[in-house]
Amino acid sequence: MNSTADGTKKDPKRGAGFRSLRESRKAAGLNQTEVVEAVKRALPNARFSQPALSRVEKGSGSLTPDIVRVLCRIYGVSEAERAALVQLAEDTETGYVDARVVLQAGNTINLQQRFDRLERNAAEVRSYNPVMVIGSLQTPAYAATVFGTSEDDPIVRDRMGRQEKMTTNSRRRWVVVQTEGSLRWQARSAAVMAEQMEHLIELSHTPNVDLGVIAWQTPVEVFQNTAFHLYDDTAVVVGTRDGTAIITDHVRVADYRSVFDELAALAPFGEASREVLRRIADDYRSLLSVNA
Numbered sequence: 001m002n003s004t005a006d007g008t009k010k011d012p013k014r015g016a017g018f019r020s021l022r023e024s025r026k027a028a029g030l031n032q033t034e035v036v037e038a039v040k041r042a043l044p045n046a047r048f049s050q051p052a053l054s055r056v057e058k059g060s061g062s063l064t065p066d067i068v069r070v071l072c073r074i075y076g077v078s079e080a081e082r083a084a085l086v087q088l089a090e091d092t093e094t095g096y097v098d099a100r101v102v103l104q105a106g107n108t109i110n111l112q113q114r115f116d117r118l119e120r121n122a123a124e125v126r127s128y129n130p131v132m133v134i135g136s137l138q139t140p141a142y143a144a145t146v147f148g149t150s151e152d153d154p155i156v157r158d159r160m161g162r163q164e165k166m167t168t169n170s171r172r173r174w175v176v177v178q179t180e181g182s183l184r185w186q187a188r189s190a191a192v193m194a195e196q197m198e199h200l201i202e203l204s205h206t207p208n209v210d211l212g213v214i215a216w217q218t219p220v221e222v223f224q225n226t227a228f229h230l231y232d233d234t235a236v237v238v239g240t241r242d243g244t245a246i247i248t249d250h251v252r253v254a255d256y257r258s259v260f261d262e263l264a265a266l267a268p269f270g271e272a273s274r275e276v277l278r279r280i281a282d283d284y285r286s287l288l289s290v291n292a
Contacts, residue, residue: 017088017121017234022057024075032057035074042070055250059123059232062248065089088121119162119172122231126260127176129227132185133196134176135159136166137203137211142196145188167206174209177260177267180216183280190287197281201274212267213276222262230256 025035032050039048046067056063063071068089072082119125127134133142136159140151143159150156166174183200186193204211214220228238236256238245247253267273 017059017232018056018063018085019059020081021071021075021085024071024077024081025057028075030074035071038074039067039070042073043067059234062234063089088118118229118231118235118237119166122172122234124173124175124232126230126257126264127174127228128178128224128260128263129182130179130225131182131227132187133182133200134178134227136163136174137176137200138163139192139196139199141192142187145192167203167209170208172208175212175264176210177212177214177263179214180276180280183213183277184283186284190284190291194281194284194288197277197284201277201281204270204274204277210269211273212264212269213273214263214267215276218266220266222259222266224259224263228256228260230260233257 025032030038032053036048036050036053039046043066046064048067065086068085069082072085077085127136132146135143135146138146138159140156140160143156144151144153147153147155166172183193183197187196200211203209226238228236230236230253233250233253234248236247236253238247238256247256268276
C-alpha cells in the first residue's frame with residue numbers, strides 16, 4: 001500500500017478503470033503476449049505492446065477506444081462493462097480541448113461531466129492550482145464568479161454535485177494543494193472569499209480529503225504555473241487559458257506526479273493548513289469591517 005500526503009495508507013484495489021482488464025484477461029485464459037498479438041492482428045497500425053498492456057493492468061497507463069473495443073471482444077466482457085471501458089478510453093484519450101470551441105458549442109457541462117467520469121474511475125485524485133480555488137472545492141458564489149453566471153446556473157449546480165460526490169465517497173481519496181497566493185486572489189468580494197475560506201476549513205475535516213496550503217513565507221525551488229489534476233497514474237489534465245490538455249503518456253504523467261510530490265512536500269496539511277486558512281479568512285473579514 002502507498003502512503004498519501006498525510007501519511008495514511010492508500011488501497012491500490014480501490015477504483016476499477018482499466019485495471020479490471022487484468023481479471024478479464026485471466027478469466028479468458030490468455031497471457032499478455034497472446035493478447036498483444038491478437039490486438040495487432042485486429043489493428044495492424046495500433047501502437048500497442050506487452051509493456052504498455054502491463055502498465056494499463058497496473059493502473060498506470062491508458063488505451064485508445066479502438067484497442068479497448070478489441071480487448072473487450074477478445075475477453076468477452078459484458079456490454080455494460082464494454083461501454084464503461086470505451087467511455088473511459090474516450091475520456092482519457094490524449095488531446096487538447098480548445099476552450100473557445102467549448103464555449104461556442106455550449107459544451108461546458110459536457111466537459112465537466114468528462115472530468116467527473118475521470119474522477120469516478122480513479123482511486124486517488126491529486127490537484128494543484130496556483131491561481132484560484134480548485135473547482136471541486138469552490139462555494140456556489142465563488143464558482144458563479146469563475147463562470148460569470150448566477151449560482152442557480154446548471155454549470156454551477158453540476159460543480160456542486162461533483163463536490164458532494166467527493167465528500168461522500170470514502171473509497172476515493174483527494175489530495176489537493178493550493179498556494180496562499182491563489183487564495184488571496186479576491187474573487188468578486190471579500191465576503192465571497194471569507195465564505196470560501198470557511199468552506200475550505202470545513203472540507204479539510206472530510207476524512208478522504210487532504211488539503212495542503214503552501215504559505216507565502218515558504219521558500220520554493222519549484223515553479224509550476226499551471227493548474228493540473230492527476231487521476232491515479234493514468235491521466236493528467238492540465239488547464240491553460242485557452243483550453244485543456246489531457247495527457248496519458250506514462251512518462252509525462254510520471255513527471256507531473258513527481259512535480260506534485262514536490263509541491264505537496266512544501267504544503268502543511270491538517271491543522272497546520274487550517275491555521276493558514278483562518279489567517280486568510282481573518283484578513284478578508286478585516287476588509288469587510290473597513291468597508292462597512
